[in-house]
Amino acid sequence: MTPEIMPALASYIAIQILKQPNKVIRPDEPLLSSGLVDSFNLVDLSLFIEKTFNVFIDDTELNPQTFDNLAQLTALIETRL
């Protein structure tokens, strides 16, 4: 069963990338342009998405042109389910 996308992404980013598990990330909160998530994290993020949602994401698909917040990233994943 696929977990709900947005909460799963939010908790992964808070715990694994930001190391701030209590942080609440709003759906429209800028992630890349704010520097919260940097380019070195994007590889890890795409690995997580593939494994968790069982979708194929090419590494370079995740970039500042394709998403900057949770809502956009969720939409991107939904198109692949």
Added chain:
Amino acid sequence: MDNVTQRLLWLYETSPQSIAIYLVQNQQPDKAITYAHLIHGSAAYARALKDAGVLPGEVVILILQHGEDLVYGFFGAVMHGAVPAIMPFLTEKLSTEQYRRSLTALFEITAPAAVITYPEFLSEVQQAIKPGSSVRKVLVSSQVTPQPELASPLIDGGLRRSSQDILLLQHSSGTTGLQKGVALSHQAVFNQLESYSQALALSSSDVIVSWLPLYHDMGLIAGFVLPVLFKVPLVLLSPFDWVRAPSKLLHAVARYRGTLSWLPNFAYNFTAQKVRPRDLAGLDLSSWRAVSNCSEPMYWKSHQMFLERFQPYGLAASALTTCYAMAENVFAVSQGGICSPVSVDRISQRRLLTDRVASPAENGEDYINMLSAGSPLSNTRLRILDQHHHVLPERHLGEIAISSDCLLTGYYNRPDLNDKVFQDGWYLTGDLGYLANGEVYVTGRKNDLIIVGGKNIYPQDLENLASEVQGVHPGRVAAFGVPNDVTGTEDVVIIAEVDTGNVATTSAELADSPEFSHIADEIRQKVTRGSDIALRYVKLVRRGWLLKTSSGKVARSANRERYLAELMAG
């Protein structure tokens, strides 16, 4: 040949259909650029600069992403006889205000006549141009008209440059770095390329593969100018694509039978750790004969990690090579690992820090495995100097000074700096290291020195020690001195980033937590044992606290300022 334009013209006439660059593009097929394409593409930029009234000898700043425009813009400026300087493109992380300030600072010192950028970046550049600026024209890439052939008047300016004229300017990162443009002559660049290709045993069967940015000497010289001018096919990837998909470098090597690459030390760890197993299936890396570690402190462990991960895919142990380089020598000063494996020097940690001598470690003693940066290039001499600039014997740690026929002409428009860095024709690098058996070992940088009780302490040494403690992010540590007016000397402070997991995130909470306070204790113990220095404060902070330069290095002085400001604020 006197200048690079003559060389380009010769390549154009003798090998128009040879492929100069395979441009690896994101989600598009690779693009093969022949010398004919290269010269025609560059001629378009030469024409645009000429039409804009830019004169030979004037500086042109390129603010373009990694790709064809940047390639043609660079050589177009050269062919027109102008002096190109590549500026890093704004990234999504960097604040635009900070970037604009950097640009303004760059424009003031470098006094460029023109800037080349994208239409969408035009207004950003214009805002950085202050009244009275030297910048007469901002050219946008979309207005550059392709040239179907090479009209010779376009390259008159370039053909007339003398060997001593400045070919290009090379800057390092940060506001300070941007105010120090390394000016390199045509002759210096040719001399470097000649001697470095000997050191690499470069041949017509080589293929260079690079993802390195062109605003940095390693990418610009080793990963761009050398292959293009010496007719070694270059496979060029974007740094932005590489960082998101490090496997792309490996695939490019396998696809083109790449033989040579250069990587900063962190890239060995990053590539070894982040590549998916499925991306490695069927990969053959056996063509790679030299992957040179360069431009930041090199770690034996990083080489081991890289080798362990990629040996099953054909990577040869002998392919792990090292290089010591700096823009002021055009690029390489020394190269290791080409004819024989890289030497590893196992030295006593204690004697290095207390006596400043690199003596082989005795049994049971704490040691450091130092990777040799190899032997100096045939045109470069190297000595180690003490603080009074006297030459030190082998295995004594001191400042590295170099003398060669490819040194910088000077820092552009900075005569004040030139006087400081040259001594009797020797360039004082500011790097610390030692010589052993004719090879050079680089241990750190001279600046950011901490002085405690008259004793010089190099913060990098302390940071490396603290980085070894479990729980500390290696390399995410800052050590610096803070004056203590009671003792009349400096207190040593270490700030270390730790993974806070699901507990406290403030420094006070970290210090109170038993889980983390032991990390601080271990840092103190490790540093004291490794260096004889007692730390006054160990501050643990969450990931991302430490300020970094745009090239990702921990900015000691900026962190020191921040630390002091927080202390003052209580």
